[in-house]
Structures are given as structure tokens and as C-alpha cells.
Amino acid sequence: MSERATLQLTRSEVAKLLTLDECIVAVENAFRLHGEGRLQAPQVLSFPIGEGGFHVKAALLPLSRSYFAAKLNGNFFRNRERFNLPNIQGVVLLCDGENGYPHAVMDSIEITILRTGAATAVAAKHLARKDARVASICGCGNQGEVQLRALSRVLQLEEALAFDVVADRARGFAQRLSSELSLEVRATDDLRSAISRSHVCVTCTPSKRPFVKSEYLPEGIFLAAVGADSPEKQELEPDILASNKVVTDILEQCAEIGELHHALACGVTHREKVHAQLGEIVAGVKTGRTSADETIIFDSTGTALQDVAAAALVYEKALREGRGTWLDFAG
Numbered sequence: 656m657s658e659r660a661t662l663q664l665t666r667s668e669v670a671k672l673l674t675l676d677e678c679i680v681a682v683e684n685a686f687r688l689h690g691e692g693r694l695q696a697p698q699v700l701s702f703p704i705g706e707g708g709f710h711v712k713a714a715l716l717p718l719s720r721s722y723f724a725a726k727l728n729g730n731f732f733r734n735r736e737r738f739n740l741p742n743i744q745g746v747v748l749l750c751d752g753e754n755g756y757p758h759a760v761m762d763s764i765e766i767t768i769l770r771t772g773a774a775t776a777v778a779a780k781h782l783a784r785k786d787a788r789v790a791s792i793c794g795c796g797n798q799g800e801v802q803l804r805a806l807s808r809v810l811q812l813e814e815a816l817a818f819d820v821v822a823d824r825a826r827g828f829a830q831r832l833s834s835e836l837s838l839e840v841r842a843t844d845d846l847r848s849a850i851s852r853s854h855v856c857v858t859c860t861p862s863k864r865p866f867v868k869s870e871y872l873p874e875g876i877f878l879a880a881v882g883a884d885s886p887e888k889q890e891l892e893p894d895i896l897a898s899n900k901v902v903t904d905i906l907e908q909c910a911e912i913g914e915l916h917h918a919l920a921c922g923v924t925h926r927e928k929v930h931a932q933l934g935e936i937v938a939g940v941k942t943g944r945t946s947a948d949e950t951i952i953f954d955s956t957g958t959a960l961q962d963v964a965a966a967a968l969v970y971e972k973a974l975r976e977g978r979g980t981w982l983d984f985a986g
Contacts, residue, residue, distance in 0.1 A: 660981040664761035664973055672972045675769055675804055678965050682773040683780075683937060685716055685964040686904075690934030693717070697959035699908055701885050707731030708885060714959030716967065721752025724963035726763050730885070732861040742796075742861075743767060749966045757984070759970045763962075766969070768797055770961035772805035774904060774933070775857060775879045778953040780809040781936045781943045782902060783877035787854035788813040793846065793867070793890070794860035794882065795819040795828035802857045802881065807836050815840045816849040820860075847871045858882055858890040865892045865917075872899075874948040880914045881955045889917050891952070897923040899950040900930045902943075904958050913956040 664672070688694050697714035713725040728745035735742055745763040750756060779787075787810050792799045795817050803815055815838055819825040825842035833840040843849045850856050850871040858867060859881040869892055872878065882890045896918040906929055909915040918924045931941040933953070944951060973979045 659756060659985060660983045661757045662759040662970065662973060662979040663982050664759060664969065664979045666762035666764050668973070668978050669761055669765045669969055672969045672976070672978065673765055673769055673965060675772065675801065676808060677968060678769045678773040679776045679805065679808060681964040681968045682770055682961050683777045685960040686774075686777060686934040687937045688716070688934070689960055690932065690936070690938030690940050694960070696907060697905060699912065699959070701912060703885065703887060706733055710885065712957070712959035712962055714963045715752050716960065716963040717752065718967055719971070722758075722963055722967045723750045723752045723755075724748065724959060724966045726767070726959060726962045728763055728767060747962060747966045749963070749970055759966070759973070759979070760982070761966065761969060766962060766965045767957070768801050770965045771798060771881060771955070771957055772801035773965075774955055774957070774961055775802055775881065775953070776805035776809045777937065778879060778902065778933055778955070779806055779855060779877060781933075782951045782953060783810060783855050784875055784944065784947050786947075787877065789815070789853050790855040790857070791816040791818065791849040791853040792828070793818045793856065793858040795824045796859075798859040798881065799828060799857070800832060802859055802879075803832055803840070804836065806855060806857070807838065810855065812838055814838070816853065817842045818844070818846050818849055850876070855879075860890060861888060862890050863887055865889050867891045867895065869894045869898065872950055874950060877951050877953070879953040879955055881957075883914050883916075883954075884912060884956045886912050886916055889914065893918040893921040893923045896952055896954070897928075899952050901928070901952045901954060902931050902933055902936060903929055903954045904933050904956055905960075906932050908956050908958060909954045913954045914952070915954050
């Protein structure tokens with residue numbers, strides 16, 4: 656092995672190194688730095704293919720050292736049923752931000768799952784009602800599970816409602832999470848009723864048609880729209896973004912691939928009506944929730960800031976614990 660080898664980390668190794676609680680802290684710090692204007696804007700490239708597609712997300716993050724990460728993910732939502740493969744899979748390349756050397760290459764699945772839930776936790780911490788007790792989760796796959804886990808870290812939830820177009824998936828979700836979180840989690844097939852009873856709602860599906868309507872939303876709800884991370888995906892009716900306070904993860908990214916993208920295309924709102932980016936809320940540059948009956952929408956497209964924050968955390972822990980396999984690309 657040369658002195659400048661690259662560390663390889665498998666999915667199982669990443670899973671052992673990255674906890675949800677640590678990820679929430681790292682992601683919140685990344686958003687704070689962004690809100691303080693200390694970071695370049697993260698970048699994204701989408702490449703749709705048939706029933707799926709690829710995206711590349713990249714960002715630079717100055718921590719104990721300067722890190723650059725580029726994540727390449729393939730999103731193919733029939734993979735599990737057709738090929739017995741994960742629906743979302745890929746790799747993260749973590750580089751030195753000053754000289755470009757590739758520090759590590761690691762599986763992206765656990766990073767993507769956890770950092771997405773972490774962003775919702777950060778947003779809910781700053782934007783949900785302090786007395787929020789009931790949450791609804793729309794989409795009961797791996798991401799739905801981490802979303803509820805993440806919410807339970809920052810809110811004192813007493814009840815959760817699980818909705819999925821596959822009823823058995825919602826029932827399994829409710830059984831597993833009830834036991835794990837010591838929380839009353841119930842499956843439901845009535846989406847409107849579930850959302851109308853909720854203080855917090857997360858949508859995390861691959862839907863390409865809006866299924867959440869304005870009339871479903873009660874006053875004061877915090878709604879995190881997580882599913883739309885490419886231009887063709889959509890979960891919310893555009894009017895929802897036009898009539899409520901909107902906070903984006905990254906404004907330009909949401910305008911290109913998020914729920915905001917669809918609202919802008921319909922002409923029901925414009926960029927200037929977006930209240931803030933999440934980093935601005937975390938950094939205290941802009942206000943968050945101002946009243947209990949204020950309805951707030953978080954457009955969460957998933958940013959490379961989250962990826963690089965999580966990847967850097969994984970890499971530094973791997974070095975300390977002696978995990979991974981060293982690769983010599985220069986040999």
C-alpha cells in the first residue's frame with residue numbers, strides 16, 4: 656500500500672460507523688454553515704432513464720479539513736421486484752478539498768437513507784410546533800422508517816399514522832416501529848384523515864403525481880416533502896406551496912427538481928415567495944415558525960451538503976477505528 660491509498664468502505668461498514676443521532680448533528684452543522692454564507696452552493700446533475708435515472712450531487716464542506724464529496728446514485732424504483740436489488744444504490748467519493756486526493760470511496764445507501772432523515776429532523780426541530788405529538792408518514796419503505804425515527808429524536812411524539820399504497824407494507828411498518836420506538840404507530844388507508852389529524856407529516860414516495868391536496872392540511876402542520884428529488888417526481892398539489900410558508904433545503908435545487916419546481920411551472924408562485932432556505936433558519940438569519948397555526952412546507956430534495964457531512968463523519972470514524980480496505984489506485 657502506498658502512503659496515499661484510498662479507503663474503501665462497504666455498506667455494512669458504513670452502517671456500523673454512521674448513527675442517526677450523529678448524522679443529525681453533522682447535517683445541522685452543514686446547513687448552519689450554508690446559512691451563514693460560508694459555503695459554495697452544492698450542485699446536482701440529473702439524468703433520467705426510462706423508469707428511473709441517475710443523479711450526481713456534489714459539494715465542498717470545510718470541517719477539521721476541507722472535504723469534497725460527489726455522490727452518484729441510481730434510482731430505479733422497480734429494482735426490488737424485478738432484480739432483487741435496492742431501488743436506490745450508488746457510491747460516494749470523498750476527496751481532499753485542497754488538493755483533490757481521493758480519501759475514500761464508500762457505498763451510498765446508508766448515507767442516503769440517514770442523511771435524508773436527518774434533514775427532516777433538523778427542519779422539524781426548527782419549524783414544527785413545539786407541542787407536536789402526532790405524525791403521519793406517507794410511504795413506508797426504508798426511508799419512511801428512518802423519517803419516523805428521526806422525528807422521534809427531536810419531537811415528543813405520542814402517535815404516528817402510516818400510509819402506503821401497499822397496505823401490508825404499512826401494517827409491517829406500524830408493527831416494527833411501534834415496538835422499536837415505544838410509540839403508538841397505526842396503519843391507515845385513509846390518507847386525508849391521517850394528515851388532517853397530524854401536527855407533522857412526511858411524504859417519502861417515488862410518486863410522479865400529486866396525492867396530497869390542500870384541503871388535507873390542518874392549520875399549524877409541518878409538512879416535509881421528501882420524495883421529489885428529480886423533475887418528474889411530485890407528491891404535493893402546487894397550490895400547497897402557493898398558499899403556505901415554504902422553506903427549501905437549497906432554493907436553486909428545489910426550483911429545478913423539487914416540489915417548488917412544479918409550483919413555479921404552474922405559475923402559482925415565484926421564487927421570491929419562498930420564505931427561506933433551511934440553513935438560514937438554522938443559522939438564525941431568518942425566522943422559523945412564528946405561530947402555532949402557521950402551516951409550513953419543507954421542500955427536501957436532498958443535498959450534497961448532507962452527503963459530504965455524513966461521508967466525512969464516516970471516513971474520520973473509520974480511520975480512528977481501523978475499518979475499511981485500502982486501495983492503491985496509483986499502483
